[in-house]
Amino acid sequence: MPQFPNILCEVLTVLFQPINKNYHEFIIERDKDRCINCQVCVRQCSYEAHYWDDNRQKVMHDNSKCIGCHRCEALCPTAALTIRRTPSEFRPNANWRPVFLQNIYKQADTGGVLLAGMGSPVDIPVYWDRLLLDASQVTNPSIDPLREPMELRTYLGTKPDRLKLLENGQEPPSLQTEIAPQIKLDTPIMFAAMSFGAINFNLHRAMARAATELKTAYNTGEGGLHRSLFKYGKHTIVQVASGRFGVHRDYLNAGCGIEIKIGQGAKPGIGGHLPGEKINDKVSETRMIPIGSDAISPAPHHDIYSIEDLLQLIFALKEASEYRVPVSVKIAAVHNVAAIASGVVRAGADIITVDGMRGGTGAAPAMIRDNVGIPIELALAAVDQRLRDEGIRHKASVVAAGGIRCAADVVKAIALGADAVYIGTATLLAVGCTLCGRCYTGKCPWGIATNDPRLSKRQNPDVASRKLVNLVNAWSHEIQEMLGGMGLNSIESLRGNRDKLRGIGLSDTELDILGVKHAGR
Amino acid sequence: MSTTTTSTAVLDATGQYYKEFNEQIRELVRQGVTEFRLDNVNGQRYIATGLEGDFIFEINGLPGQDLAAFTRGARIRVNGNVQDGVGNTMDDGKIVVDGMGGDVVGYAMRGGAIYIRTDVGYRVGIHMKSYLDRRPTIVIGGKAGDFLGEYMAGGIILLLGMFSDKSDAPITGRGLGTGMHGGVIYVRGNVPEHQLGPGLRSRPVTPEDMQVIEGIVRDYATELNLDAEEIFSESFTKIRPFSHRPYGNMYVPT
Numbered sequence A: 001m002p003q004f005p006n007i008l009c010e011v012l013t014v015l016f017q018p019i020n021k022n023y024h025e026f027i028i029e030r031d032k033d034r035c036i037n038c039q040v041c042v043r044q045c046s047y048e049a050h051y052w053d054d055n056r057q058k059v060m061h062d063n064s065k066c067i068g069c070h071r072c073e074a075l076c077p078t079a080a081l082t083i084r085r086t087p088s089e090f091r092p093n094a095n096w097r098p099v100f101l102q103n104i105y106k107q108a109d110t111g112g113v114l115l116a117g118m119g120s121p122v123d124i125p126v127y128w129d130r131l132l133l134d135a136s137q138v139t140n141p142s143i144d145p146l147r148e149p150m151e152l153r154t155y156l157g158t159k160p161d162r163l164k165l166l167e168n169g170q171e172p173p174s175l176q177t178e179i180a181p182q183i184k185l186d187t188p189i190m191f192a193a194m195s196f197g198a199i200n201f202n203l204h205r206a207m208a209r210a211a212t213e214l215k216t217a218y219n220t221g222e223g224g225l226h227r228s229l230f231k232y233g234k235h236t237i238v239q240v241a242s243g244r245f246g247v248h249r250d251y252l253n254a255g256c257g258i259e260i261k262i263g264q265g266a267k268p269g270i271g272g273h274l275p276g277e278k279i280n281d282k283v284s285e286t287r288m289i290p291i292g293s294d295a296i297s298p299a300p301h302h303d304i305y306s307i308e309d310l311l312q313l314i315f316a317l318k319e320a321s322e323y324r325v326p327v328s329v330k331i332a333a334v335h336n337v338a339a340i341a342s343g344v345v346r347a348g349a350d351i352i353t354v355d356g357m358r359g360g361t362g363a364a365p366a367m368i369r370d371n372v373g374i375p376i377e378l379a380l381a382a383v384d385q386r387l388r389d390e391g392i393r394h395k396a397s398v399v400a401a402g403g404i405r406c407a408a409d410v411v412k413a414i415a416l417g418a419d420a421v422y423i424g425t426a427t428l429l430a431v432g433c434t435l436c437g438r439c440y441t442g443k444c445p446w447g448i449a450t451n452d453p454r455l456s457k458r459q460n461p462d463v464a465s466r467k468l469v470n471l472v473n474a475w476s477h478e479i480q481e482m483l484g485g486m487g488l489n490s491i492e493s494l495r496g497n498r499d500k501l502r503g504i505g506l507s508d509t510e511l512d513i514l515g516v517k518h519a520g521r
Numbered sequence B: 001m002s003t004t005t006t007s008t009a010v011l012d013a014t015g016q017y018y019k020e021f022n023e024q025i026r027e028l029v030r031q032g033v034t035e036f037r038l039d040n041v042n043g044q045r046y047i048a049t050g051l052e053g054d055f056i057f058e059i060n061g062l063p064g065q066d067l068a069a070f071t072r073g074a075r076i077r078v079n080g081n082v083q084d085g086v087g088n089t090m091d092d093g094k095i096v097v098d099g100m101g102g103d104v105v106g107y108a109m110r111g112g113a114i115y116i117r118t119d120v121g122y123r124v125g126i127h128m129k130s131y132l133d134r135r136p137t138i139v140i141g142g143k144a145g146d147f148l149g150e151y152m153a154g155g156i157i158l159l160l161g162m163f164s165d166k167s168d169a170p171i172t173g174r175g176l177g178t179g180m181h182g183g184v185i186y187v188r189g190n191v192p193e194h195q196l197g198p199g200l201r202s203r204p205v206t207p208e209d210m211q212v213i214e215g216i217v218r219d220y221a222t223e224l225n226l227d228a229e230e231i232f233s234e235s236f237t238k239i240r241p242f243s244h245r246p247y248g249n250m251y252v253p254t
């Protein structure tokens, strides 16, 4: 390089950078008056955006490395850091939005498939926001949950066609019908399937403990169950996916339910792939695969190519667990979800979990995550209606997942026909996730989607479990209040009670699918 | 109906629904019975599924789908053919089939051995994996259908192609070992190149491989009363994954 003065050199290096490097998403603002060069940010940032510059003897940063997780900002002791989005300086274009430009630059450089983490950020209608709840006035008075009993208890599992009672006139009648095994939940909110491996052991332990304290359930996801967590089995739903990682007879008998994962809302039609980097000793022990090898879950279960095959696996699992626990089948919300659900129930599933397209994921091809599937609200309404029309709604409980953000969403989901919901993204948010969307890198700065011991120790299982308990308790209280306001004293009276919902700003077709009237009617 | 001789329980499966039949077996297991002879088996599913322990089964007839799924430790001998899904996700044990195997034999098995005397169907040994000292093994005396060893992550498949009813068929169908990222497939003789999954090549075996093959073949021959030397009269080739991370470089972060 010719002899330019130092400062010019720097400008030139910047200018010579490839477009990717200049066109980044975030900008790190460091308040020079406040920064004390303590290097906390250097240690906290797992993406190495902050660094110690030996020449200048001060902390510097590289904006292009920042993924916007806000960890450094939160931990800077002098509040010297602010992370901002870089506004696009390109000519505005409603069609060629910045995300498309950025992705094309990256793909032209690498030839790679775009990989994404977390739920889709795409602007697809959120029907929860277009549904309004009812409340009692004058007649059918509202109920104060602080003074009166308010039942949130929920049982998941197949219910009998009819009940037969034995009455002999003297003793109180007794139940003759044998009731199939059920999962008993004190609140209709469960922690969604997030595998050990995708998230770390501290969080699995936190979910197990929180579910136990709340008397609800959490789902292991497809990465098996570490033996030290078997003791929380009464509140654990164990998952069986196509890779069959960590699936063995003890595992199948460790929980209160077994779930066959057919599909995931965030990536319907796609399998899973946990990169070798995330397979450490404990993950390897739990999944029962060698350390460092990729854990690939093929898209289909290769023993399931039909509803008849699904039936076969459902009953294989029932045989292996001696019919002690209900078997759930999880499917992604896709176009024909109602017909598929009907088949699943007829195949003998005791619970069907429907996962909407806004559900989270540790990693998914971005094109799939953002374009495949349908929102949970429409899928749930369609499934519930179809099962009712066919007279088989009682044969399986329906669990809704993928995009539940608050207690009102839970109430609306139950009014649309769900028995209970799974919360996944909300669970992670509760322990500090900032939705940076980079879960697949294994570098989660908040210590969530990572097995790096240096990072995962940022999650203390005691604190995390307390937060999860707080969240679900708060939501449960809110649900009770909303129920009370509608004059209902039990969650059972809300299930599928679409008269408690009204649509706002929805087309006739949308209202028809949701099975609700427009507000004002 | 069951009769218990000295230590072997003899069960007649005639006209029995699988659910009751398997419950009978589990009840006998609870009573401490460890050896079973099951006669007139005709399509009953899930026999020995989920059992753990050193049980011995002799099955006469045609066991149904998912024989010994999720099983850990049972030793099973089938005098006849089997349906699909034998040894599905099995953990440990040994299954010897003196006949034909169906589709998806040994899906995701992570331990034990399955010996099939003649042909098998599609998708056999898919996603087999090994872990620590466990190295699952499948031996097929006849020919295999499409996608043998797809997604294989560990263990050994040995394909002999000798005792087959399909004289015109190639030794294996399409897509052998597609997406395999662990384990090894040994084939007696050669595999037509176009039957291999993308990126795979077959290679000659090494003396170390031969040692492994010998051990397996001798046991297989003993179990099925075959002539091991005849099996050794031809050379072997092997197919190994080209990478432990076949899809490692496919992605770019958004």
Ligand code: SF4
Binding pocket: A028, A044, A045, A046, A047, A048, A049, A050, A065, A066, A067, A068, A069, A070, A071, A072, A073, A083, A445
């Ligand atoms: S990636 Fe996170 S920790 Fe690193 S600079 Fe950006 S906001 Fe700070």
Ligand code: SF4
Binding pocket: A069, A117, A118, A428, A432, A433, A434, A435, A436, A437, A438, A439, A440, A443, A444, A445, A446, A447, A448, A449
């Ligand atoms: S879990 Fe971690 S990596 Fe994933 S979105 Fe949240 S903060 Fe980012």
